[in-house]
Amino acid sequence: MSGIASKVALGVAGTGMAVAVAAVAVGPRVSDWYDGRHQEQASYATGTDAKADRRTMPAWLPDNASSVRYLMSTTGDDRLLTATLPDGRLPAGCTTVTPGKGTHPMPATLKAGWFPEGVAAKVTGTCGHYNVTLTGNQLYAWQDGAAVQAALRAGQHTKH
Known part of the structure; x- marks a missing residue:
C-alpha cells in the first residue's frame, strides 16, 4: 500500500x-x-380538568380532586397518578384493603420525581385496576400494565 x-x-x-x-x-x-x-405526563388543577383532557384518566378520580399529576405509558397500561383529595377519603367505588396484604406491583417502566418510592408497601385500597395509597389527603395510585392485561384475560373487565 x-x-x-x-x-x-x-x-x-x-x-x-x-x-x-x-x-x-x-x-x-x-x-x-x-x-x-413512550410516556406522556400531565398536570391538572382539578379532577374535572384531567378527565376532560384525557380519556385514559380513571373515572373514579373525584371531580373535586386538586393538584392532579399523571404519567402513562403510551405502549401499555402502566400508569402513575397523584392527587389531593379534599375529604381525605378513598374515592367512591374504591375498596379498602389491609395494608401489606398481597402483591401490589409497581409499573417497572415508569418513574417520576413526584411519585414516592416504596409506596407499594403502603397500599390502602384499590380503585378499578389501580392500587392506591392514601396518606392524609394525598392519593398515590398506580396501575401495572401486565397485571391489567392478566386481569382482562381472566375476565375481570373493570374499566380503569
Whole structure:
C-alpha cells in the first residue's frame, strides 16, 4: 500500500472508531430519550380538568380532586397518578384493603420525581385496576400494565 493510501485507510478507520466510541458514549442518553418517547405526563388543577383532557384518566378520580399529576405509558397500561383529595377519603367505588396484604406491583417502566418510592408497601385500597395509597389527603395510585392485561384475560373487565 502506498504512503497516501495507508494514510487514507488509517484516517477512515480512525474516523469509524471515533464514531463508534461516540455512539457508545451517547448510548445511555439515546436509551433515556427512547424510553421517554413512550410516556406522556400531565398536570391538572382539578379532577374535572384531567378527565376532560384525557380519556385514559380513571373515572373514579373525584371531580373535586386538586393538584392532579399523571404519567402513562403510551405502549401499555402502566400508569402513575397523584392527587389531593379534599375529604381525605378513598374515592367512591374504591375498596379498602389491609395494608401489606398481597402483591401490589409497581409499573417497572415508569418513574417520576413526584411519585414516592416504596409506596407499594403502603397500599390502602384499590380503585378499578389501580392500587392506591392514601396518606392524609394525598392519593398515590398506580396501575401495572401486565397485571391489567392478566386481569382482562381472566375476565375481570373493570374499566380503569
